[in-house]
Amino acid sequence: MEKKVSAILLAAGGSTRMGLDADGKRINKLLEPLCGMNAIERCVLRFAALADELVIAASEQNLFAAQKAALLSSVPVTIVPGGERRQDSVLNGLKAAKHEIAAIHDCARCLVTEEVIAKAIASAREYGSGVPAINVRDTLRRAGTGETVERDGLVRMQTPQCFDREKLIEAYAQAGSVTDDAAIWQGVYGQVRLTAGSPVNEKLTERDDVGFFKRLIRGESEMRIGIGEDTHRLVEGRRLILGGVDIPYRLGLLGHSDADALIHAVMDAMLGAAAMGDIGRHFPDKDPAYEGISSLILLEKVNEMLKKNGFAVSNIDAVVIAQEPKLAPFIDEMRKKTADALGVGIDRIGIKATTPEHTGPEGNSECITVRAVACIRG
Ligand code: MG
Numbered sequence: 001m002e003k004k005v006s007a008i009l010l011a012a013g014g015s016t017r018m019g020l021d022a023d024g025k026r027i028n029k030l031l032e033p034l035c036g037m038n039a040i041e042r043c044v045l046r047f048a049a050l051a052d053e054l055v056i057a058a059s060e061q062n063l064f065a066a067q068k069a070a071l072l073s074s075v076p077v078t079i080v081p082g083g084e085r086r087q088d089s090v091l092n093g094l095k096a097a098k099h100e101i102a103a104i105h106d107c108a109r110c111l112v113t114e115e116v117i118a119k120a121i122a123s124a125r126e127y128g129s130g131v132p133a134i135n136v137r138d139t140l141r142r143a144g145t146g147e148t149v150e151r152d153g154l155v156r157m158q159t160p161q162c163f164d165r166e167k168l169i170e171a172y173a174q175a176g177s178v179t180d181d182a183a184i185w186q187g188v189y190g191q192v193r194l195t196a197g198s199p200v201n202e203k204l205t206e207r208d209d210v211g212f213f214k215r216l217i218r219g220e221s222e223m224r225i226g227i228g229e230d231t232h233r234l235v236e237g238r239r240l241i242l243g244g245v246d247i248p249y250r251l252g253l254l255g256h257s258d259a260d261a262l263i264h265a266v267m268d269a270m271l272g273a274a275a276m277g278d279i280g281r282h283f284p285d286k287d288p289a290y291e292g293i294s295s296l297i298l299l300e301k302v303n304e305m306l307k308k309n310g311f312a313v314s315n316i317d318a319v320v321i322a323q324e325p326k327l328a329p330f331i332d333e334m335r336k337k338t339a340d341a342l343g344v345g346i347d348r349i350g351i352k353a354t355t356p357e358h359t360g361p362e363g364n365s366e367c368i369t370v371r372a373v374a375c376i377r378g
Contacts (some may be wrong), residue, residue, distance in 0.1 A: 003125045006097030006165065007051035011040050011066055011107045012059040012082020012089045019207045029204045030107050031065050033344055035217045035377055036312025039110035039204060040069040045310065046110075047160075048073040050117050051103060055096050057082045057089035072307050087172070090181060094169050101125060102168060104181050105160035108204040111216055117160055119195040124162035128189070131182045132158040132197035157182060158197040221377040223314065226273025230264040231369040242320060242327070242368070243334025243351060244296040244341070249325045253368060256285040260295035261370045262351070266316055266338065267295075267302045269374035274311050299341045311378035313342050317350035318372035321362045327353035 011030050018027040030039045037045075040062065047054055053075050058066035059082040070077040080096045082089040090104055101124050103117065116132050123130025133155040140149040161181045168181065171188040178184055182192045200216055202209070234240075238252025242262045253259035267279045282305070283290050283298055290298070303313065316338065320327060331351050339346040356363040 003101050004052040004099035005050070005101045005103055005121055005162075006099040007047035007054050007103045007105060007160065008090060008093035008097060009040070009043050009047065009054060009056045009105055009107050010082070010086065010089050010093070011062045012057050013086070013106070013108065017206050027207065028061065029210075030062055032204075032210055034110065034210070034213050035221070036314060036342075036344055037307060038065065038069075038343075039107050040065050041072055041307060042110040043105060043107045043112070044069045044072050044077070045307070046112055046114065046117065047103070047105065048075050050114060050121065051075060052099055053078070053097070055080060055093045057093045071304055074308070085177065086180075087175065087178060087184070091169075091172050094165060094172065097165060100165055101162055102165040103160040103162045106203060109159055109201050110204065111213065112158075112160070112201045113198050116158070116196065116198050116201055120160050120162040123193045123195045124164065127193045128164045128167060129182075129185055129192040130162040130195045131192045132160070132201065133194045134158065134197040134199060134201075155194065156197070158201045161192075163192075218377065224273045224311075224376050224378065226269040226271065226374045226376070228265040228268030228270075228272060228278075228372045228374070229369065230261040230268065231367050232259045232261045232264075233367045234365055240325075241295075242330070242370075244294065244337035245330045245333045247325060247327070247330055251365065257283075257290050257293045257298065258295055261368055262318060262320055262334065262372070263295035263299050263338070265370040265372040266318055266374065267299055269316065269318075269372040270302055270306060270313060270376065273374045273376040274306050274309060274378070276305065276309070296337060296341045299338070303342050306376065306378075309378065311376045313344055313348065314375040314377050315344075315348045315350070316342075316372060316374050318352070318370055320351070320353040320368065320370050321356055322353060322368045323355050323358060323363050323365050 015029040018029050054077045056066045056079045078096050080092040120130035136151045136154040171184050175184045232253035234251040235254045240247045240249045240252040241258045241260045335349040339349045361367050
């Protein structure tokens, strides 16, 4: 029987070379949105397709993000605490893992391809080790002395570094302080087997890398557009909730959930872009589980469904058609709540309101209608 694989995803690094954001806080590279999905989520999706289980070694600050990312996995996920050093995190992961092959991967390499992973795993199954590497293409020079370093025979090591798990644990017991698992393996068992790496399997390290990574993701992915529309009747005795914001008004929207027509239109636009049906199919209004539920919770679920299928929201635009009340004071809060539910920046969410000049049912305050478009990538 083919040896099973535990992917050990490292999400405990310090992001020391990322610098500070506008508020002076250190940027956490693993939590940066990269075209709608962060690095941990991208790695979970990639490895869930090829491994039999995932073990995420997460620092305390990345714990919540790891738990959220775990929801995207189609295979079992265990989360373990990260350690002081990289190798401490790896060892925690190795001990929690169950299968014969360990594929140890830095989540900062979130653009890793299935091909790179598959080749390294295949090598470990056959020879005990498999580590992706690529040739050095650039001229290398020491900055201090200007001396050129001979690049022939030099390779750049990548991850996932894949090994026979039990043998690696034994090697760890004898290891000093090292930069990667290949060095630990080599100290005990000799050279590792090198497999084909990829130039896109770079490590998100510095701030400028974020833009570069986004360009790579956009270049690889397809853009898709969806449309959504929703109308709810305005009645007395109901709250008016739009974009997750409770808006004071004498009438409210009638419906099974909180009747948030804005979020409903957005969800339908997202599902439409992914050709995944509509909200009526996924959240039937006969189902008591959805009675009175906040539509923002449903929006998070829809976002998760899209991500599981490899899609991420690029941007949303919506227009609310209502004669009353004045919505302008609430627009930014609606954008913020929508953006937070989707895990994207507020600059990705457009919401506008228009009055229909007292024409039609919206103009007579019989109902509110919302139209939305979603652009997604996948
Ligand atoms: Mg609706």
